[in-house]
């Protein structure tokens with residue numbers, strides 16, 4: 001299980017404190033906030049070598065910054081964004097790890113690809129030269145009912161298994177946040193993204 005500490009809205013000092021406890025992977029939602037924090041961290045604790053995951057909605061004018069400054073982008077949900085990230089990822093860096101975000105609860109307002117688009121989209125993204133498609137990510141509709149939580153995660157897991165059976169070499173199922181991580185883990189999550197339960201409530 002890989003734990004992503006979601007540090008959005010918390011400052012560089014909170015990241016340093018978590019890193020000194022052994023935390024290595026951090027998640028951010030806003031590009032400018034992430035770049036400012038990374039600059040502060042280089043001044044505050046230059047010895048830290050952290051892995052950064054972008055987990056927020058992606059505007060196409062931000063892909064260059066994402067390709068330059070992140071190790072993983074978990075919120076890819078359309079081919080145009082994936083193509084830009086691949087074109088903009090430097091040859092000097094390893095391929096950018098990406099996850100395809102799925103709108104698993106079918107909420108009209110949410111980002112994420114529709115489940116029935118996922119097989120074709122995953123195949124197209126996996127073929128891009130400077131990306132490495134590692135798996136799927138989802139943020140299900142919030143509910144406190146553990147059975148409904150598990151049902152949504154089981155649907156994502158089903159899609160993941162289908163893609164792997166179809167020959168894609170995927171190893172990452174990013175599902176589970178502070179309020180539903182138990183259900184996500186019970187359904188086979190390999191990566192949880194935790195903010196509140198690590199850093200406290202966001203202001």
Ligand SMILES: *Cc1c(COP(=O)(O)O)cnc(C)c1O
Nearest residue numbers: 006055177178179193194195196
């Ligand atoms: C904010 C956020 C999280 C963390 O949420 P918590 O409920 O604070 O654990 C996880 N994933 C995504 C995509 C987020 O935007």
